[in-house]
């Protein structure tokens with residue numbers, strides 16, 4: 153019996169939106185993988201989130217209700233200091249033995265991968281699944297493009313047979329939704345009901361951090 157890969161989808165989820173959920177869901181289908189959403193506490197590459205960690209977790213919990221394919225992994229929120237992806241993946245590797253690990257990232261985040269802490273070591277520990285995202289140019293920084301050329305595969309079965317080291321493009325349904333846009337809409341007093349999972353509207357307190 154082959155073991156299902158474990159795929160990690162990290163982000164600030166400030167707030168989680170239907171773009172996140174839809175691409176994570178489709179990635180899980182394409183890779184036949186368990187997918188864990190992993191909210192970051194102190195994202196090394198970005199300004200601090202608008203909502204607190206516990207508010208973001210409350211939104212994620214509300215969003216994930218009613219299904220079991222996508223789960224939540226809160227390890228980066230319990231760790232102190234910045235949550236570098238390499239540290240998280242090394243921790244998962246120690247727990248998971250030779251199980252294939254896949255780091256899922258949107259095409260926008262992948263384009264900046266070369267600036268991540270110890271980025272080349274990521275490939276020793278995990279595969280990378282790149283989720284297409286509308287509006288992204290396909291041009292990559294030179295060192296990253298070389299890594300992609302050397303490691304690229306279209307074969308999900310090959311990826312499932314190896315613990316780490318490949319890059320696969322995952323052709324998920326493009327959805328032009330961003331948390332930035334949702335924060336803008338909420339701050340302007342709008343109601344972005346169908347860009348967000350319905351569970352976020354069950355409790356008015358959940359979206360309060362974004363209303364001004």
Ligand code: ATP
Pocket residue numbers: 162163164165166171172175256257258259260261262283284285286327328329330331332333
């Ligand atoms: P912000 O607008 O605040 O930058 P975001 O919508 O990009 O937020 P993040 O939590 O920063 O969301 O993203 C987490 C991960 O999800 C990243 O890898 C990002 O590329 C990916 N992602 C977010 N939205 C989409 C989308 N609509 N399609 C594909 N990938 C996405």
